[in-house]
Amino acid sequence: MPSEKINFDYSIPKTLQINLTGTWLMSSGIPAVSEISSQLSSRGDVTRIIFDTSKISKWDSGLVSFLFGLSKECQQKNIKIDRKGLPQGVCKLLDLTEKLAERIKPQENREEPFLQRIGGKVLQLKESVLSLLGFLGEIAVPLNSLIAGKAYFRLDDFTLILQRCGADALGLVSLISVLVGVILAFIGAIQLQIFGAQIYIADIVGIAMVRVMGAVMTGIIMSGRTGASFAAELGIMQTNEEIDALKTFGVNPVEFLVVPRILALVVMLPLLTLYADFMGILGGYVISTGVLGINPVEYLNHTQSAVKLSNLWIGLIHSFVFGIIIAISGCLRGMNCERSANGVGEATTSAVVTSITSIVIATAIITFVCQVLGV
Amino acid sequence: MKQTSEVVVEVRNLDLSYDDYVVMRNLNFKILKGDVFIIMGGSGCGKSTLLKSLIGLRAPAGGEVFYGEKNFWREDEPGQKDLMRRFGVLYQGGALWSSLTLGENVALSLELYSNLSASQIRDVVELKLALVGLSGYAQFYPSEISGGMRKRAGLARAIALDPDIIFFDEPSAGLDPVNARMLDDLILQLRDTLGATFVVVTHELASIFAIGNNSVFLDANSKTIIAEGNPKDLLANSKDPHVIEFLTRGQKQGVRQ
Numbered sequence: 001m002p003s004e005k006i007n008f009d010y011s012i013p014k015t016l017q018i019n020l021t022g023t024w025l026m027s028s029g030i031p032a033v034s035e036i037s038s039q040l041s042s043r044g045d046v047t048r049i050i051f052d053t054s055k056i057s058k059w060d061s062g063l064v065s066f067l068f069g070l071s072k073e074c075q076q077k078n079i080k081i082d083r084k085g086l087p088q089g090v091c092k093l094l095d096l097t098e099k100l101a102e103r104i105k106p107q108e109n110r111e112e113p114f115l116q117r118i119g120g121k122v123l124q125l126k127e128s129v130l131s132l133l134g135f136l137g138e139i140a141v142p143l144n145s146l147i148a149g150k151a152y153f154r155l156d157d158f159t160l161i162l163q164r165c166g167a168d169a170l171g172l173v174s175l176i177s178v179l180v181g182v183i184l185a186f187i188g189a190i191q192l193q194i195f196g197a198q199i200y201i202a203d204i205v206g207i208a209m210v211r212v213m214g215a216v217m218t219g220i221i222m223s224g225r226t227g228a229s230f231a232a233e234l235g236i237m238q239t240n241e242e243i244d245a246l247k248t249f250g251v252n253p254v255e256f257l258v259v260p261r262i263l264a265l266v267v268m269l270p271l272l273t274l275y276a277d278f279m280g281i282l283g284g285y286v287i288s289t290g291v292l293g294i295n296p297v298e299y300l301n302h303t304q305s306a307v308k309l310s311n312l313w314i315g316l317i318h319s320f321v322f323g324i325i326i327a328i329s330g331c332l333r334g335m336n337c338e339r340s341a342n343g344v345g346e347a348t349t350s351a352v353v354t355s356i357t358s359i360v361i362a363t364a365i366i367t368f369v370c371q372v373l374g375v
Numbered sequence: 376m377k378q379t380s381e382v383v384v385e386v387r388n389l390d391l392s393y394d395d396y397v398v399m400r401n402l403n404f405k406i407l408k409g410d411v412f413i414i415m416g417g418s419g420c421g422k423s424t425l426l427k428s429l430i431g432l433r434a435p436a437g438g439e440v441f442y443g444e445k446n447f448w449r450e451d452e453p454g455q456k457d458l459m460r461r462f463g464v465l466y467q468g469g470a471l472w473s474s475l476t477l478g479e480n481v482a483l484s485l486e487l488y489s490n491l492s493a494s495q496i497r498d499v500v501e502l503k504l505a506l507v508g509l510s511g512y513a514q515f516y517p518s519e520i521s522g523g524m525r526k527r528a529g530l531a532r533a534i535a536l537d538p539d540i541i542f543f544d545e546p547s548a549g550l551d552p553v554n555a556r557m558l559d560d561l562i563l564q565l566r567d568t569l570g571a572t573f574v575v576v577t578h579e580l581a582s583i584f585a586i587g588n589n590s591v592f593l594d595a596n597s598k599t600i601i602a603e604g605n606p607k608d609l610l611a612n613s614k615d616p617h618v619i620e621f622l623t624r625g626q627k628q629g630v631r632q
Binding site (some may be wrong): 152157160237240241242244245246247248249250262305 | 454
């Protein structure tokens with residue numbers, strides 16, 4: 001034990017006198033309450049504890065926390081503690097702990113049984129499906145009035161959102177798409193070189209980019225970029241009571257905040273996808289002609305004959321669906337966000353996870369349907 | 376502005392709850408025209424929940440809220456929206472729409488619900504901002520001004536349509552004493568000039584005594600109203616230990632224990 005000292009004195013019957021001496025500082029370590037506890041157990045007849053602390057030279061919370069632990073222990077064992085011998089400051093602090101303890105209600109046991117937790121999760125799933133359907137309904141009504149020209153629509157806001165989820169994303173989309181084109185060209189080259197058919201790299205890059213990869217990569221980029229920002233923006237608006245303020249002004253928050261975002265993404269994602277297709281083909285072209293030694297004109301001719309208009313349409317359908325998915329999951333999570341910093345974080349994460357998962361599932365479905373239709 | 380006996384808001388047997396957890400039960404009170412009506416009580420006792428039920432953000436578990444003759448929670452959606460247009464709300468942090476300038480924040484409800492032309496709206500906006508001491512700030516965004524200014528801008532937005540009733544959620548929270556006092560003065564001046572009724576949710580004693588002429592005291596333990604009346608009278612005459620303890624900042628313990 002460091003510099004603090006405890007002595008036990010049993011000279012008074014049924015009473016334990018604890019003599020504390022030396023320094024009692026947190027920095028020099030606090031003795032365990034169990035030491036006294038074992039003393040008390042060995043002498044079963046003790047009903048009262050008194051202290052002599054006249055020889056303590058210095059103390060801080062270390063002493064108080066030791067005595068606090070001791071008094072809890074004694075409460076359980078029905079032993080009375082006489083605080084007379086303690087320094088006045090210590091007594092006051094101990095009094096304070098008791099005074100506050102009266103006011104705090106004991107917390108309920110929140111541990112749920114296993115089956116109840118499973119049941120809870122299932123009900124949660126039902127809730128989230130219902131809230132999605134409800135949200136779709138809430139979107140449908142203002143969309144309808146927008147078409148009828150009755151909705152409140154701020155063009156300034158809309159163009160700003162258009163810019164943020166369109167033009168501002170061009171850099172990132174260019175980088176990723178060019179690299180995807182490059183990767184496709186290299187992977188194609190490894191196999192096709194064996195047969196001396198490198199020229200078909202043009203077909204692989206062209207079809208893959210235009211039909212699926214352009215849209216999927218753009219979708220994933222925009223999920224992380226715009227979907228997350230929608231969720232965070234609306235989440236913070238929810239936290240700051242801005243959405244409540246809209247409601248009390250009789251403005252439908254879905255009409256005011258969600259509809260322009262969905263429209264903006266639905267317009268911009270196909271355009272970005274077209275741009276990504278072009279950049280991907282460019283990436284493949286640069287690698288094929290510059291590194292793999294394919295004739296530039298031949299490459300372009302092959303691309304032109306391989307990429308049919310149907311591929312382009314399928315790519316655009318992908319991107320249209322992705323636009324809806326990203327905007328709805330971002331806005332839904334943001335609008336349902338819990339009112340805390342943590343809630344905004346969760347809303348953002350869950351918006352990105354939901355939209356990327358839904359994008360992959362939607363791609364699988366569209367690909368399957370195209371296969372069945374023979375497109 | 377003299378108070379008349381015209382009842383603007385009446386709450387009858389209102390119960391508030393979060394799912395199964397009852398926050399308040401059996402609330403009954405009337406707010407008269409021209410009142411500065413204080414809803415007070417300790418932290419977490421349900422003041423803000425009550426406010427949400429009054430302003431149409433949260434349906435109560437039971438009971439009624441009447442605006443004049445109209446039972447708010449029995450109205451259909453257009454009816455509720457009509458009633459909502461009659462009141463303004465100042466939220467705790469101002470809750471200004473962050474993507475709009477102060478001018479646009481104030482102008483929004485005018486654009487929606489008035490037939491004013493763009494230039495007339497600009498004039499009204501400038502007036503409302505001037506009333507709260509923010510003349511010339513129309514082009515600023517909420518993030519560019521201080522917390523106290525944001526609250527005042529929130530007030531300008533709340534009074535844009537000259538509402539009959541203005542609700543305040545913790546107006547002095549987070550403000551320094553000078554700004555808090557300024558907001559209190561503003562409330563009294565607006566009451567006198569606009570003739571509106573003010574409902575203020577707060578636990579700031581200085582504000583309560585400075586502006587309130589009627590009040591209800593919500594108690595978390597008994598989950599209902601345990602005192603009502605002018606806060607100064609309550610301080611002088613109340614026998615309830617919780618009320619006395621609250622109104623004296625815990626200096627008088629009342630007759631507890």
